[in-house]
Amino acid sequence: MRFLYVGVTLGTIASLIMFYVDLRHGQHDWALSSLLFPACAPPLLYWMRRGSVAAGKAQSGMALLIAIALVGGALASLNTEILLVWIPVLPLAFVFLLGHARAMGWVVWTLMGVIVAYTLFPLFHRGEAPVSLLLFVISLLAAGVSILLSWQHHRELGVYQRYLRTQASYDALTGAMMREPGLEVLGRQMAQVDRRPESGLCVALLDLDDFKRINDEDGHLAGDRVLVEVAAALRGQIRQGDYLVRLGGEEFLLLFPGMGTDGAHGMSEQLRARIPEVTTGLSARPVTASIGLTRYRPGESVGQLLGRADELMYAAKTTGKNRICHDGDVPPDAD
Numbered sequence: 461m462r463f464l465y466v467g468v469t470l471g472t473i474a475s476l477i478m479f480y481v482d483l484r485h486g487q488h489d490w491a492l493s494s495l496l497f498p499a500c501a502p503p504l505l506y507w508m509r510r511g512s513v514a515a516g517k518a519q520s521g522m523a524l525l526i527a528i529a530l531v532g533g534a535l536a537s538l539n540t541e542i543l544l545v546w547i548p549v550l551p552l553a554f555v556f557l558l559g560h561a562r563a564m565g566w567v568v569w570t571l572m573g574v575i576v577a578y579t580l581f582p583l584f585h586r587g588e589a590p591v592s593l594l595l596f597v598i599s600l601l602a603a604g605v606s607i608l609l610s611w612q613h614h615r616e617l618g619v620y621q622r623y624l625r626t627q628a629s630y631d632a633l634t635g636a637m638m639r640e641p642g643l644e645v646l647g648r649q650m651a652q653v654d655r656r657p658e659s660g661l662c663v664a665l666l667d668l669d670d671f672k673r674i675n676d677e678d679g680h681l682a683g684d685r686v687l688v689e690v691a692a693a694l695r696g697q698i699r700q701g702d703y704l705v706r707l708g709g710e711e712f713l714l715l716f717p718g719m720g721t722d723g724a725h726g727m728s729e730q731l732r733a734r735i736p737e738v739t740t741g742l743s744a745r746p747v748t749a750s751i752g753l754t755r756y757r758p759g760e761s762v763g764q765l766l767g768r769a770d771e772l773m774y775a776a777k778t779t780g781k782n783r784i785c786h787d788g789d790v791p792p793d794a795d
């Protein structure tokens with residue numbers, strides 16, 4: 461939005477200077493096209509501030525003004541080099557106003573309008589020649605360069621945004637999804653099962669056993685390496701489309717969308733057996749995990765589902781650890 465205020469102010473000042481210069485040279489028809497932007501853009505901005513015009517519509521309105529001013533200016537005065545200066549500026553103005561995707565359409569149409577204006581120029585000016593073809597093509601090439609620059613900027617921005625999203629969603633130590641985004645995914649998966657109950661969803665709450673002792677006896681760094689190896693093993697074992705979430709500390713949540721209880725139990729059993737293998741040598745004693753496995757019951761809340769998984773995991777802890785506890789009362793398996 462700040463661009464809009466700066467852009468309208470600069471555009472208005474530049475257009476008023478052009479208007480003054482055109483008037484001094486007695487070119488009244490050119491002066492009219494210079495007056496279009498200062499006459500329309502500030503009121504549009506004012507209506508937008510008051511809320512009478514939606515911001516998106518006001519921005520499209522500004523883009524339209526720029527397009528009309530440029531094509532109109534080209535028809536009226538394309539035999540002066542000064543107008544060519546604006547042609548490379550146009551793609552950047554559109555990108556700032558409308559975002560990259562929409563701007564490209566506007567750029568194409570406006571440049572086509574300018575090319576048509578160049579071609580028709582002699583018709584409107586009794587055979588008078590427009591500015592040399594070489595200069596005109598150079599200004600179009602300069603517009604091409606500014607499109608490439610804006611595209612490059614857009615790409616870099618996309619890479620940076622993806623990087624930030626990853627940083628915000630994935631735990632730096634284990635690479636597992638973090639709690640918040642993980643619970644959002646869980647909510648989405650549950651909603652999907654609510655719509656299509658036959659698809660099913662199982663969740664496993666996995667907690668490493670006696671992790672505090674690993675930290676105390678082998679050191680915090682060893683504890684970290686255990687977490688890294690366990691997470692890597694879990695990720696390597698689950699299917700594409702399953703999710704691994706680090707709920708906190710040494711507690712992980714696994715989501716198995718579309719998997720029945722038998723399948724999820726088999727998978728959890730493999731994971732449980734894999735943990736001591738991948739952590740051999742990292743800790744003086746074998747690393748094991750207790751797992752609470754449950755199936756989502758359509759209509760229940762995230763809290764109810766995770767609460768049940770937690771109770772089952774706790775049952776696994778209290779009945780000897782290194783084991784899986786699962787629902788005894790799940791509906792008959794669809795598998």
Ligand SMILES: Nc1nc2c(ncn2[C@@H]2O[C@H](COP(=O)(O)OP(=O)(O)OP(=O)(O)O)[C@@H](O)[C@H]2O)c(=O)[nH]1
Nearest residue numbers: 667668669670671672673675680681683684709710
């Ligand atoms: N090294 C390391 N330790 C962590 C991290 N996050 C949490 N912890 C430790 O994990 C330990 C968890 O201990 P408890 O909650 O008592 O659980 P536990 O020792 O596994 O006992 P049970 O769950 O009953 O088997 C605490 O000592 C935390 O300091 C981490 O990122 N790295």
